[in-house]
Amino acid sequence: MGQSEDCCSTQLIDGNGEFNVEGLESFVKKTKLSDCGLSYAVVAIMGPQSSGKSTLLNHLFQTSFREMDAFAGRSQTTKGIWMARCVGIEPFTLAMDLEGTDGRERGEDDTTFEKQSALFALAVADIVLINMWCHDIGREQAANKPLLKTVFQVMMRLFSPRKTTLLFVIRDKTKTPIELLEPVLREDIQKIWDLVRKPEAHKNTPLSEFFNVEVVALSSYEEKENVFKKEVAELRQRFFHSISPGGLAGDRRGVVPASGFSFSSQEIWKVIKENRDLDLPAHKVMVATVRCEEIAGEMLRHLATDERWLELQKAVERGLVPGFGRKLSSILEKYFSEYDAEAIYFDEGVRKEKRLQLKSKALDFVYSAYATMLGHLRSNALDSFKISLEQSLSQGEGFASAVRDSQQSCLLVFDKGCKDAAVKQATWDASKIREKLCRDIDSHTSSAQAAKLSELTANYKKRLTQALSEPVESLFEAGGKETWPAIRTLLKRETETAVTNFLDVVTGFELDDATIDAMVQNLKDYSQSLVEKKAREESAKILIRMKDRFSTVFSHDKDSMPRVWTGKEDIRAITKDARAEALSLLSVMAAIRLDERQDKIESTLFSSLMDGTVSVASSHNRSLGTSTDPLASSSWEEVPPKDVLLTPVQCKSLWRQFKSETEYTVTQAISAQVILQIYLRISLYYLHILINGMFSFLLYRRLTSGITTGFHQLGRLC
Numbered sequence: 093m094g095q096s097e098d099c100c101s102t103q104l105i106d107g108n109g110e111f112n113v114e115g116l117e118s119f120v121k122k123t124k125l126s127d128c129g130l131s132y133a134v135v136a137i138m139g140p141q142s143s144g145k146s147t148l149l150n151h152l153f154q155t156s157f158r159e160m161d162a163f164a165g166r167s168q169t170t171k172g173i174w175m176a177r178c179v180g181i182e183p184f185t186l187a188m189d190l191e192g193t194d195g196r197e198r199g200e201d202d203t204t205f206e207k208q209s210a211l212f213a214l215a216v217a218d219i220v221l222i223n224m225w226c227h228d229i230g231r232e233q234a235a236n237k238p239l240l241k242t243v244f245q246v247m248m249r250l251f252s253p254r255k256t257t258l259l260f261v262i263r264d265k266t267k268t269p270i271e272l273l274e275p276v277l278r279e280d281i282q283k284i285w286d287l288v289r290k291p292e293a294h295k296n297t298p299l300s301e302f303f304n305v306e307v308v309a310l311s312s313y314e315e316k317e318n319v320f321k322k323e324v325a326e327l328r329q330r331f332f333h334s335i336s337p338g339g340l341a342g343d344r345r346g347v348v349p350a351s352g353f354s355f356s357s358q359e360i361w362k363v364i365k366e367n368r369d370l371d372l373p374a375h376k377v378m379v380a381t382v383r384c385e386e387i388a389g390e391m392l393r394h395l396a397t398d399e400r401w402l403e404l405q406k407a408v409e410r411g412l413v414p415g416f417g418r419k420l421s422s423i424l425e426k427y428f429s430e431y432d433a434e435a436i437y438f439d440e441g442v443r444k445e446k447r448l449q450l451k452s453k454a455l456d457f458v459y460s461a462y463a464t465m466l467g468h469l470r471s472n473a474l475d476s477f478k479i480s481l482e483q484s485l486s487q488g489e490g491f492a493s494a495v496r497d498s499q500q501s502c503l504l505v506f507d508k509g510c511k512d513a514a515v516k517q518a519t520w521d522a523s524k525i526r527e528k529l530c531r532d533i534d535s536h537t538s539s540a541q542a543a544k545l546s547e548l549t550a551n552y553k554k555r556l557t558q559a560l561s562e563p564v565e566s567l568f569e570a571g572g573k574e575t576w577p578a579i580r581t582l583l584k585r586e587t588e589t590a591v592t593n594f595l596d597v598v599t600g601f602e603l604d605d606a607t608i609d610a611m612v613q614n615l616k617d618y619s620q621s622l623v624e625k626k627a628r629e630e631s632a633k634i635l636i637r638m639k640d641r642f643s644t645v646f647s648h649d650k651d652s653m654p655r656v657w658t659g660k661e662d663i664r665a666i667t668k669d670a671r672a673e674a675l676s677l678l679s680v681m682a683a684i685r686l687d688e689r690q691d692k693i694e695s696t697l698f699s700s701l702m703d704g705t706v707s708v709a710s711s712h713n714r715s716l717g718t719s720t721d722p723l724a725s726s727s728w729e730e731v732p733p734k735d736v737l738l739t740p741v742q743c744k745s746l747w748r749q750f751k752s753e754t755e756y757t758v759t760q761a762i763s764a765q766v767i768l769q770i771y772l773r774i775s776l777y778y779l780h781i782l783i784n785g786m787f788s789f790l791l792y793r794r795l796t797s798g799i800t801t802g803f804h805q806l807g808r809l810c
């Protein structure tokens with residue numbers, strides 16, 4: 093067989109039953125069969141060997157199937173199954189030339205190539221030409237009878253008949269008109285149909301249910317070539333638009349889309365070779381499944397290398413991509429539409445199912461880019477919330493309302509961004525990311541609120557420190573009866589001022605009452621503890637303070653003028669006053685008196701210490717082994733332990749130390765007085781001598797007599 097450029101013929105199955113996959117693929121590619129969808133027809137020819145099948149096909153379809161050389165004698169020319177595109181026929185029509193079927197050269201069982209190829213033709217072709225000699229019509233031993241028997245038998249092995257058109261081509265027609273021949277032929281066909289063993293389900297099924305039977309008669313090509321050609325040309329017309337309603341194959345069923353033809357025919361041949369029955373509906377679904385998967389796989393591969401997608405993926409890694417959803421939707425749409433276009437003719441159920449799978453895989457594939465995009469939206473929204481909150485707060489807006497406004501505006505931007513990022517083919521839900529954003533906002537709000545409140549509290553504590561610290565210190569230094577009442581007044585006033593101002597500011601936080609109460613209490617506690625701390629500091633320095641107080645009082649007169657020890661001063665009384673002042677200081681610093689509770693610290697201290705009975709009482713009691721000393725205790729009556737600064741025992745010990753350390757001052761004063769006295773006496777003595785001398789000299793000069801008497805008188809005078 094030769095090859096023409098137009099018909100692209102190829103051997104589909106060789107004489108040994110091997111399927112030529114490569115040849116078919118190349119045929120499909122060259123002829124662009126895959127692009128035809130359902131718009132293609134398959135015509136096969138069967139008939140006895142050397143009955144002019146190839147000759148007929150070549151004339152009918154301008155193909156170039158190998159014909160027997162007329163001078164070489166009749167022997168088998170066509171081996172296996174050949175295939176070619178019919179030239180000039182619309183729609184795309186594929187012609188298949190089958191090996192002759194008279195069983196002379198092959199066996200007779202089901203596995204014979206004759207039966208296998210007949211079954212293949214019935215499964216694949218829409219129109220089967222049955223080539224037969226005119227003289228065989230009505231003959232009992234006609235060569236076409238075994239062929240028809242074969243066709244009808246294998247028909248039963250197709251689960252679902254395809255309503256194939258059997259076009260009986262009567263060759264070498266005689267003068268007997270076709271109108272007379274056709275009924276005889278149809279009778280022959282019917283007889284064969286009736287005799288064929290049928291499965292129970294088809295026992296009474298008429299032949300017409302399975303086949304359209306058409307008959308045409310042609311003159312002999314050998315004897316009346318021109319007439320033959322004319323008749324063939326007329327017959328050729330019937331193959332134009334053969335698949336349209338009313339055409340030769342107008343009511344065909346179970347067509348496999350052209351892009352699945354190669355795979356489908358390979359699978360059909362495999363099943364036939366394995367001598368299995370052909371379940372055409374199941375086969376159709378199987379072909380659809382494989383092909384739709386292939387198409388979907390191809391779409392996914394194309395998507396993965398799509399330039400627009402790669403660009404978008406890179407861009408979203410870098411940051412926000414405006415119009416992300418629109419861009420990604422358009423890329424996806426391209427491949428979904430391509431899938432739809434390619435898979436359109438395959439079984440609808442399969443096609444839809446595979447489309448869903450394609451969609452799900454494609455969406456899974458691009459999801460990470462979407463998630464990245466949402467990540468950007470979330471972090472940008474959080475940043476803008478933080479900035480907006482700071483700005484609002486710096487403009488003096490209340491904390492709670494600033495949070496509300498900032499949150500509202502940032503969520504608005506986030507929602508808009510999500511809308512922009514939404515991919516129309518997906519039902520991806522951004523609510524989880526939104527929830528995360530809200531959690532982040534809440535967490536930032538909490539920490540910002542805590543920071544602001546702690547800053548605020550610290551600020552008010554600082555103010556309280558400034559307002560209380562030094563005044564309290566100076567009140568303690570002054571230490572007297574009015575010290576604690578003055579401190580209480582100061583503490584109350586400053587705390588109330590701070591709390592009032594604090595409440596004004598904290599309102600903006602819209603906190604619950606319990607929280608506000610706790611914060612106010614915290615401020616109050618702080619101011620109280622501040623005073624207590626000062627008191628403890630002062631009590632730790634009490635000895636120095638007492639000594640200072642003593643020395644101030646001791647060495648200054650009532651006009652605060654430095655005292656000069658002339659000898660006239662009553663050091664005992666002065667010492668007592670100075671000690672009383674120091675003891676009064678000790679009494680002030682012995683306990684914290686922030687409540688107005690009365691105590692007996694001062695009276696106890698004065699009665700025990702100022703009378704000078706401490707050491708006496710102690711030694712006395714030691715000797716007695718009992719204690720009646722009110723200061724021999726570690727607590728003050730009516731003073732809670734937390735408020736005790738100096739216990740009675742500590743006071744007693746401090747007093748003893750104070751006394752011993754101030755004793756020297758007193759001694760010094762006494763000494764000063766004594767020395768001054770001596771000095772005065774000595775001075776007087778010398779003055780006396782001087783005066784005596786002066787008088788002696790005058791008397792010596794003026795009184796020359798009575799010297800002895802004068803001496804005695806002077807002695808008495810002195």
Ligand SMILES: Nc1nc2c(ncn2[C@@H]2O[C@H](COP(=O)(O)OP(=O)(O)OP(=O)(O)O)[C@@H](O)[C@H]2O)c(=O)[nH]1
Pocket residue numbers: 140141142143144145146147148158159160161162163167168169170171191192263264311312313314315
């Ligand atoms: N009598 C007669 N002979 C024909 C006709 N058409 C073709 N032939 C001859 O029959 C012989 C076989 O022709 P092919 O077309 O090769 O026959 P075939 O059926 O394809 O042969 P196989 O493929 O071997 O089965 C050739 O010598 C043809 O010239 C016809 O219409 N009438």
